[in-house]
Amino acid sequence: MALKALDIYKLLPKKNCKECGDPTCLTFAMKLAGGKADVDLCPYLDDTSKTVLGATTRPPIRLVRIGVGERSFAVGEEFVLYRHEKTFYHPPGILFKVSDAHIPDEIVSVTKRVRDESFIRVGADLRFNGIAIENTSNSADTFAKSVETVEKMADLPLVLISPNADALTAALAHCGTYRPLIHAATNKNFKEMCALAKQHGCPLVIKARHLDELGQLAKDCTAEGVQDLVMDLSPASLRDFISLSTEIRQLAITRTAPDLGYPVYFDATAGGIQDAGIAIGILKYASVIVTNPLLPSSAKAALTLRQNVYTDPQKPIQMNPGLYRIGTPGKDAPVLMTVNFSLTFFTLEGYLESTRIPCFMLIVDTEGLSVLTAVASGKLNEILVRDSLIKFGVESEVSHRNLIIPGYAAPLSGRIEEATGWKVLVGPRDAAEIGEFLNEEWKK
Amino acid sequence: MGFNVRFDWTGSIGEVILGATKSDGGTRRVSYRIGGGTTLPFLDKNPSSPAPLIAFEICDNPVLWPPIIRNYCGDQVNNIQEWAKAADTTYGADMIRLYLTSTRQRNFSDIPAVGKAVETALSATSLPLIIEGSNDPKIDSDIFQKCGEVGQGERLLLGTAEASRYRSIAAAALAYNHALIAQSPIDVNLAKQLNILLREIGIQRDHIVIDPYTGTLGYGFEYSYSAMERIRFSALKGDTDLAMPMICSAPDTLTIKEVREADLDGQDDMAVKWEFYTSLAAAVAGAEIVCVRHPKTIGMLKLAFASLKNGTGSMEVR
Numbered sequence: 001m002a003l004k005a006l007d008i009y010k011l012l013p014k015k016n017c018k019e020c021g022d023p024t025c026l027t028f029a030m031k032l033a034g035g036k037a038d039v040d041l042c043p044y045l046d047d048t049s050k051t052v053l054g055a056t057t058r059p060p061i062r063l064v065r066i067g068v069g070e071r072s073f074a075v076g077e078e079f080v081l082y083r084h085e086k087t088f089y090h091p092p093g094i095l096f097k098v099s100d101a102h103i104p105d106e107i108v109s110v111t112k113r114v115r116d117e118s119f120i121r122v123g124a125d126l127r128f129n130g131i132a133i134e135n136t137s138n139s140a141d142t143f144a145k146s147v148e149t150v151e152k153m154a155d156l157p158l159v160l161i162s163p164n165a166d167a168l169t170a171a172l173a174h175c176g177t178y179r180p181l182i183h184a185a186t187n188k189n190f191k192e193m194c195a196l197a198k199q200h201g202c203p204l205v206i207k208a209r210h211l212d213e214l215g216q217l218a219k220d221c222t223a224e225g226v227q228d229l230v231m232d233l234s235p236a237s238l239r240d241f242i243s244l245s246t247e248i249r250q251l252a253i254t255r256t257a258p259d260l261g262y263p264v265y266f267d268a269t270a271g272g273i274q275d276a277g278i279a280i281g282i283l284k285y286a287s288v289i290v291t292n293p294l295l296p297s298s299a300k301a302a303l304t305l306r307q308n309v310y311t312d313p314q315k316p317i318q319m320n321p322g323l324y325r326i327g328t329p330g331k332d333a334p335v336l337m338t339v340n341f342s343l344t345f346f347t348l349e350g351y352l353e354s355t356r357i358p359c360f361m362l363i364v365d366t367e368g369l370s371v372l373t374a375v376a377s378g379k380l381n382e383i384l385v386r387d388s389l390i391k392f393g394v395e396s397e398v399s400h401r402n403l404i405i406p407g408y409a410a411p412l413s414g415r416i417e418e419a420t421g422w423k424v425l426v427g428p429r430d431a432a433e434i435g436e437f438l439n440e441e442w443k444k
Numbered sequence: 445m446g447f448n449v450r451f452d453w454t455g456s457i458g459e460v461i462l463g464a465t466k467s468d469g470g471t472r473r474v475s476y477r478i479g480g481g482t483t484l485p486f487l488d489k490n491p492s493s494p495a496p497l498i499a500f501e502i503c504d505n506p507v508l509w510p511p512i513i514r515n516y517c518g519d520q521v522n523n524i525q526e527w528a529k530a531a532d533t534t535y536g537a538d539m540i541r542l543y544l545t546s547t548r549q550r551n552f553s554d555i556p557a558v559g560k561a562v563e564t565a566l567s568a569t570s571l572p573l574i575i576e577g578s579n580d581p582k583i584d585s586d587i588f589q590k591c592g593e594v595g596q597g598e599r600l601l602l603g604t605a606e607a608s609r610y611r612s613i614a615a616a617a618l619a620y621n622h623a624l625i626a627q628s629p630i631d632v633n634l635a636k637q638l639n640i641l642l643r644e645i646g647i648q649r650d651h652i653v654i655d656p657y658t659g660t661l662g663y664g665f666e667y668s669y670s671a672m673e674r675i676r677f678s679a680l681k682g683d684t685d686l687a688m689p690m691i692c693s694a695p696d697t698l699t700i701k702e703v704r705e706a707d708l709d710g711q712d713d714m715a716v717k718w719e720f721y722t723s724l725a726a727a728v729a730g731a732e733i734v735c736v737r738h739p740k741t742i743g744m745l746k747l748a749f750a751s752l753k754n755g756t757g758s759m760e761v762r
Contacts, residue, residue: 082677084670121662211447238751242486242728247449257447275717276748279724297710297717300702301661305721308666343664350663350701432696 003056005033011053013044032057035079060253061261064203064228066093066181066288067157073129075287076263081249084313091310092286093129094278094302095159096293097269099136100146107149110293115154119303122317122342126303132290135162144170151175159183159290165192176200181288184232187217194224203228205265211247215259230288232265238276241266242284249285263287278302282309316368317342323392327358331399334359334442336427337385338406339366339374348431355435360397364388371408382412382419389420453680457481458649458687460623462539463572464599472598473570478732479689483680485730486752495689495732498745499574500537502527504561505546510698512715513737524561528568535739536746540565541574547587548579555586562594574601577613584612592616601625601653607638614647625691627655630667632674632686639685652688653733660694661722662702669729676730692726693735716740724748
C-alpha cells in the first residue's frame with residue numbers, strides 16, 4: 001500500500017534541516033509520496049522508519065544512469081503501463097553494437113556515427129546513445145583494445161558484453177570510471193561480476209531465464225552491494241519479450257515484486273527482424289536497446305517512434321509562434337494563419353511545401369491547442385490574430401491585405417476582418433486540400 | 445517465488461467476420477473471424493483471431509495516389525484487375541482495400557463505373573475485400589448502395605462511416621449484410637458515440653470495425669497509439685460499445701517529408717520502414733487490420749507478425 005504524504009510526514013524527523021535538498025520535511029514527504037525522492041536522502045531517519053518508508057516510497061522502478069557527462073542517460077523511474085495514464089519519463093537508450101573481432105576501422109566508423117549523427121524533428125535533437133562492445137573474440141586483450149579505441153574517440157555511454165570476468169577487468173581498466181553498463185551477471189558468475197561493478201561503481205545487467213530467477217539474482221546482487229541493476233529477460237522470441245516485459249512492468253509498478261523493480265535490457269539483434277525488435281522494445285518498456293548499426297531509414301523511423309511514444313500526452317507539443325516561410329515568398333505571396341499545435345503546423349507545412357507555391361505561415365499562440373479546440377475555447381480569437389499580425393510584422397512583408405484562415409475558424413472570419421482590416425479568405429478544413437484551394441482561390 | 449501477474453479486466457473484444465466463402469454464400473477462398481481477444485495484444489495464450497491482418501490498398505483512379513507507389517507498381521496502378529491480383533499472389537496481402545478515388549472528383553455521377561470497379565476487384569482476387577466508397581454526402585447513398593449490391597453475399601468491409609455521415613453506408617451494410625468501418629478523430633469518447641449512433645439505426649456490434657484515425661509516425665502517431673490503447677483497455681474493462689476490432693491506416697505516410705526528401709535510391713526503403721514502424725506499433729496497440737500501400741512492407745510485416753503470433757524467429761543467440 002502506498003502511504004499518503006501526511007502519513008510519511010509523521011515518520012520524518014520534522015527538523016526542516018534542508019539536508020535532503022528540500023526546504024521542509026513536509027515537501028520532502030510529498031515528494032516521497034509521489035515516488036520522486038529516495039528515503040536515503042534523509043540523514044536522520046532511524047532504520048525502522050527507513051525500512052517502512054523505503055518499501056513504499058522508492059520509485060517502483062529504480063533510476064539507473066549509464067555513462068557520464070553530456071551524453072549519459074538515465075532510465076527507469078517509470079510508473080505506468082500505458083503512456084496515457086501519465087507519461088513515460090525516460091526514453092530508452094539505443095546503442096549500436098560492435099564486435100571486438102571487427103577491424104578497428106569499422107569500430108571507429110560506428111563510434112563516429114553515434115558521436116556525430118543527429119536528426120532534428122519537432123525542435124528536438126534525436127540521437128543514438130552509445131556503443132555496445134561485444135567480446136566475440138574471446139580474447140581479453142582484443143576486447144580491452146576495442147574498448148580503448150572507442151573510448152579515445154568519444155565520451156559515449158558503453159555496454160561491455162562478455163561472459164568473461166578477465167576480459168571485463170581488462171576493459172574496465174580503460175573505461176571503468178565512465179560508468180559503462182556491464183553485461184552480464186548470471187546465477188553462476190554474479191559474485192565476480194558484482195565485485196567488478198562495485199569496484200568501478202558501474203551499473204550491472206543481470207540475466208536469467210525466468211522471472212523468479214531474475215528476482216533471486218537481483219536480491220543476491222544487492223546483497224553483494226550492487227544496487228544499479230538492469231535486467232536481461234533472455235526472451236525466446238519477440239512474443240516472449242512482450243509478455244515478460246509487460247509482466248515485469250505490471251509487477252513493478254504495483255509493487256507486487258519489488259525485486260523486479262529495475263529497468264529492462266533488450267538485444268534487438270537476435271531473432272527475425274531487427275526493426276521489429278527495436279519497435280517492440282521502444283513500445284514495450286525496454287530501457288536499454290542494443291542493435292546493429294542501422295540504415296538511415298530504420299534510424300529515422302526508430303528515433304521518431306521513440307520520440308512519439310515518450311512525448312508527454314499531458315502537454316500538447318507546441319511550435320514557437322511567428323511568421324514562417326515556405327520557399328522564398330515575395331510581396332504578393334499568400335499568408336496562411338493557423339495555430340501553434342505542432343501537429344497542425346507540420347501537417348500544413350508538408351502540404352504547402354508540396355504545392356511549390358511560396359507563402360507565409362502565420363503561427364499564432366493558442367498554447368498548443370488545435371484549431372477546433374482553440375476556436376471552441378475562445379483561445380483563437382480576433383484579438384490574437386490582430387496582435388500576431390502586428391507582432392510579427394506581417395504588414396511590411398506583403399503588399400496585399402488578404403489572410404487565409406483555417407476552415408474550422410470560419411465562424412471568426414467577420415470579426416477578424418473588423419479587428420484587423422484584412423480581408424479574410426476561409427481555407428479548407430483539411431490541410432490536404434490546401435494545394436487545390438491555393439490554385440483555385442488565390443490565383444484568381 | 446512464482447509471480448502471478450493480474451490485470452483487472454474480464455471483458456473481451458467482440459468478433460467480426462470478414463469475407464464469405466462458398467459455404468456462407470460468397471466466393472471468397474477464406475473468411476476471417478477477427479476480434480475475440482481477452483487481454484492486451486499478443487498476450488493471449490491461445491488467440492482465436494488470425495490478426496493482425498495486412499490489407500493492401502489500391503484505388504480505381506491513381507491520380508492522387510502517392511508518386512512513390514505509382515513508380516514502384518508501374519502501369520499496374522491503372523488496372524484494378526492486375527493490381528488486385530498482384531496484391532494477392534505476388535505481394536502476399538491478407539486483404540485488399542479498394543479506394544473508389546474516382547468518386548472524389550467534382551460532380552462525379554458515373555455510378556455504374558463504381559459497380560464495375562468493385563466487380564473487377566471481386567473477380568481479380570478471392571481474398572476478402574474492403575471497399576472504400578465516396579466521401580461526399582451528395583453521392584454517398586448511390587455509391588454505397590451500388591457497392592453493397594455488387595458485393596452481396598461476400599461480407600465486404602465497407603468504409604467509412606463518420607459521425608457526420610453514416611446513414612448511407614449503414615443502409616447499404618444493413619441491406620446486403622456487410623460490415624463497416626466507423627471512423628472517429630483520435631478520441632475514445634467520439635469512437636464510442638459513433639458506435640452508439642450506428643447501433644441505434646440497427647447495425648449490430650459484430651458488423652463494426654473501429655478506425656480511430658491514424659496520424660502517421662512523427663505526425664501525431666502518438667495520439668492515435670494512445671487512442672487505440674484506450675479503446676482496447678475500455679473494451680477489456682467491459683465497455684461493449686468499444687469492444688470491436690480496430691483497423692489502422694495512415695494514408696499520409698507515403699507523402700511525408702521524410703519520404704519525399706529521401707535520396708532517390710533510398711526512397712522506397714524509407715517508405716517501407718515508415719509504414720512498417722507505424723503498422724507494427726498500431727498492431728501492438730490493438731489494431732487487427734493494418735493497411736499499407738507499399739508492396740515491400742507486406743513481407744516485412746508478415747515476418748514480424750509471425751514472430752509475435754507464434755513466437756517463431758528464435759532470439760537465442762548466445
